[in-house]
Amino acid sequence: MQDCRLWFFTLLVGLAGTLGAPAQETPAAPANHPIVLHAARLFDVDAGKIVAPGEVLVEGERIVAAGTSVDRPAGAELIDLGDTTLMPGLIDAHVHLFLHPGTAEDLQTVVESVPERTIQATLAAKADLMAGFTAERDMGTEGAGSADTAVRNAIDAGLIPGPRLRISGNAISILGGHEDAIGFNPAQHVLGNADYANDAEQLVETIREQHKEGSSFVKIYETGPDRMVPPGTAPCLGDPICEHLPLGPQPGDAEFWDFHTPYQYTVDELKTAIGEAARLGTNVGVHDQGEPGALFAAEAGVASIDHATQLSDATMQLMKEKHIPAVPTFTIFEYFADHAPSPAAAAREHAMLDYKIHEFKRQVAAGIPFAVGSDVGPFPHGTQAREFELMVQYGMTPLAVLEADYRNGANILMMGDKVGRLKPGYYADMIAVPGNPLEDIAAVERVSFVMKGGVVYRR
Ligand SMILES: [Zn+2]
Numbered sequence: 001m002q003d004c005r006l007w008f009f010t011l012l013v014g015l016a017g018t019l020g021a022p023a024q025e026t027p028a029a030p031a032n033h034p035i036v037l038h039a040a041r042l043f044d045v046d047a048g049k050i051v052a053p054g055e056v057l058v059e060g061e062r063i064v065a066a067g068t069s070v071d072r073p074a075g076a077e078l079i080d081l082g083d084t085t086l087m088p089g090l091i092d093a094h095v096h097l098f099l100h101p102g103t104a105e106d107l108q109t110v111v112e113s114v115p116e117r118t119i120q121a122t123l124a125a126k127a128d129l130m131a132g133f134t135a136e137r138d139m140g141t142e143g144a145g146s147a148d149t150a151v152r153n154a155i156d157a158g159l160i161p162g163p164r165l166r167i168s169g170n171a172i173s174i175l176g177g178h179e180d181a182i183g184f185n186p187a188q189h190v191l192g193n194a195d196y197a198n199d200a201e202q203l204v205e206t207i208r209e210q211h212k213e214g215s216s217f218v219k220i221y222e223t224g225p226d227r228m229v230p231p232g233t234a235p236c237l238g239d240p241i242c243e244h245l246p247l248g249p250q251p252g253d254a255e256f257w258d259f260h261t262p263y264q265y266t267v268d269e270l271k272t273a274i275g276e277a278a279r280l281g282t283n284v285g286v287h288d289q290g291e292p293g294a295l296f297a298a299e300a301g302v303a304s305i306d307h308a309t310q311l312s313d314a315t316m317q318l319m320k321e322k323h324i325p326a327v328p329t330f331t332i333f334e335y336f337a338d339h340a341p342s343p344a345a346a347a348r349e350h351a352m353l354d355y356k357i358h359e360f361k362r363q364v365a366a367g368i369p370f371a372v373g374s375d376v377g378p379f380p381h382g383t384q385a386r387e388f389e390l391m392v393q394y395g396m397t398p399l400a401v402l403e404a405d406y407r408n409g410a411n412i413l414m415m416g417d418k419v420g421r422l423k424p425g426y427y428a429d430m431i432a433v434p435g436n437p438l439e440d441i442a443a444v445e446r447v448s449f450v451m452k453g454g455v456v457y458r459r
Helices: 002-019 105-111 114-130 147-156 200-212 267-279 293-300 313-322 330-338 343-366 386-393 398-412 441-445
Strands: 035-039 041-044 049-051 054-059 062-067 077-080 084-088 090-095 133-138 164-167 218-221 284-288 304-307 430-434 449-452 455-458
Touching: 035 084, 035 430, 041 054, 054 084, 090 304, 090 398, 114 133, 114 147, 114 449, 114 455, 133 398, 147 164, 200 218, 200 267, 218 267, 267 284, 267 293, 284 293, 293 304, 293 313, 313 343, 330 343, 330 386, 386 398, 386 441, 398 441, 430 441
Parallel strands: 035 077, 041 084, 090 133, 133 164, 218 284, 284 304
Antiparallel strands: 035 054, 041 049, 054 062, 084 430, 430 449, 449 455
């Protein structure tokens, strides 16, 4: 035994002598000299226009100056980005770093270990950053609990590449509710993807537990599961609360009533959760596909209504008054419609997407605020800039989509004074894209340069 240990020690010393000191990755850090970025154009978010040319002066992790020209201090490094447009880094207000394509969402938590999923999440974070997303809100690890704390912390320490993250741990849901492993053999006690909370008291307890484990905001499932029902056949499906809501279009309106989703928490329960989140200095985002849950969420005062497939006139009025953005997540609906496992499922998913597009046009016409979130995870990370293109395709202008992303997205992430602008004092988080994104929004899908916190990640 003694000989064996001596042999091992000798081997280690020998290896150290051969290979030098043990490899230790140096954390990513900004340059210790100023950087001047120059490009043919720059998108000024506050002015809502492109200026030409565009220059940004970066010192450390922050922007010092931006405009058509900036001072060039002695010793500054010039990065000429040529015929591109400089823009703030993109914000995705709805991602799932812990989900990947190829395995059904609910099965990933069943067949994959949390360490395996955490490794996947680090790869997802890198893919998103390289695609130009420098800030994201991760809307739930879907069964990996607080493993997102480790990923967020490693990114913040510069140990691995990834966006700035707001994280929630698991989403919160009711027993037997959305994402609660329904349909498995009960004797197997298959774990759901969410943390349970069945009433106001349990919501507070769960939020405190998640906060203890490192979460930075709260994600709640307010609706689900969803059903498409034949037009006019089952308004509210007998739900007494739903039937007494001021929902705008009435039963029998084919355009409104062919979608149904039960609510999970009452207005008072949501208010309790929002109050507890506020006590902890943060906010609540909800998975919320439709009524009456959307009205409950708007009344309670959530930070955003995600998916927002069905919004009544009363809900939209409240969203405008309280400035609560909808996050449509078109890309995931398109992906599910195009990748359904059977013709029947494809028909259902396409009906859902068609319904959603129709309702989105009503929402745009009503003038509610939006943010950009893709729900990436079930489809490949790094491809989610398609969301910008779909929001334009279905009725918004490129400028409106970009403003929704940079203004409302940053506010939802509670980073409105740090990201989403090329302005002095903001983080040096920026991208360059070919062409003019106000003329062709698809430019954001062809990111050629990525800087985050003054560190160049892609060039
Ligand atoms: Zn989601």
